[in-house]
Amino acid sequence: MKRRSFIQKSAAAGSLIGLSGVTMSALSLKAKKHITILHTNDVHSHIEPFDKNDPKFPNQGGVARRMTLIENVRKENPNTLLLDAGDIFQGTPYFNFYGGELEFKLMSMLKYDAATLGNHDFDNGIDGLYAQLPHADFQLLTANYDFSNTLMDGHTKPYNVFVKDGVKIGVFGLGIALDGLVNKRLYKETKYLDPVEIATDITQKLRSSENCDLVICLSHLGYDYKDPDRISDIKLASLTSGIDLIIGGHTHTFLEKPTIVQNKDGQFVLVNQVGWAGVNVGRIDFYLDDANNIESQATVIEV
């Protein structure tokens, strides 16, 4: 895999570098921070590895191996967040027999911090999802599903702010339009709200009121579509501002490396997705510096 670096400078940085020596020298700068994000999407009840004769993914995946991988990364950097972009359910008999109980229990054992909901997470209906909530020891984040007239009311949050080593990481969730994808009898009175509007409002809130240093969107909208009008992660990235990373799902897209998209303000956003069935785990490392250290206004992206 060929690595590329992208360097982004803010408009103001160039003119202020000369100044920083004067203004900053008297202030003590905060220590540098390292935050690791691990992520999965569309695991689809793939609890065991694929068969060794599987034509596509021989002997790949498996929750027991994922646990080892995650533990190793956490040993290396305890300031790690583990996130999932939805479609946890459906795809193997584990779901058909246990309705998602084992999927949620294992994700809790792996200490997932948060997940968003995919369309298949409604496959046993709102009631079926609700019934598994006691097994989920992690946050379910979704900002654009209005559950107020359903059993799920109050059991999800639009976003959560995680604090790791003093760094505030705002994570919010976005789901796909359910109409036409999921039987209405299953999602019932769940209302789908416009993801761009919601993302704009939430990002604003996370940046201004919650003072987040990083903003991550967990999305089940899908990576990219031929239909230019259809909302996707790539489109969301370009239509919003203030998001650092979009972790996607739904389209089961295998990306060799995260895609870099310019947002509404010309800033870089990373969009990533790691296929499906737990055959890969995505890893994004953020190295952060004191925001007052104007010398570090440039961001280097290595992918």
Next chain:
Amino acid sequence: MTSICNKYYWILLLLPLTFLCCKDAGFKPERIKGEQLQVDQNIQENQAIVDYIAPYKKSIDDQMNSILAYAPVSLSKKDSPYNTAIGNMMADAVFEMANPVFTSRTGYPFNAVLLNYGGIRATLNSGNITTKTAYELMPFENEVVVVELSGATMKKLFNYLAQGTAHPIAGMSLILNKDGSIKEHLIQGEPVVDNNTYFIATNDYLQQGGDNMTFLTNPISKLTLDYKVRNVLIDYFKKYDTIAPMRDKRFIKLEQ
């Protein structure tokens, strides 16, 4: 000229802000690195997780491996054009197993079945048929839905089928001329009458316009049976010792 102005502008604006916001300014990424980690055999399994999964796995394996029927020959949806033994079996199973459920609710039977070729998700291998076979053939949770269609809409259905894909059908037949035009289309052995309505069993995926079967999306009436297609197959396999369906003439294209 403009650039100089901009510089002054930024200095003026940011200088006081820099002091004001020092307490809460927080952190800013200076370097971001992205990579993909493969989950493969080079990673040792966590034993606690393996042990936790074990009883679930055993229970599933026991149930999945229970033998329901026997298949003397292997069947694939690629065996023949227009209609296949495996597709006929699936459509016939829906006709036979779901019709009593529908009749018990309505007092009358449905007339025909339409499934989709893409919905046959695996081959049926010769030998023992187990619960697992049904899961492989039909891994999705789709359930049987019966729609009431006008005679005019039925003609759209036949025109759709005339495109040639071997979508499984039961209770209706379609014969295409050599040039692909429709020679004959019958439902329960009778021609379609425009003023009649017909009850067609399908699955909820297709009813919602899946595979572009848009003629199913606005039926005159609709009844969902709460009967999953997979359970139809399981019940059908339990009912018969031997599963040996045949290709027949329900959907064919004439050679000349």
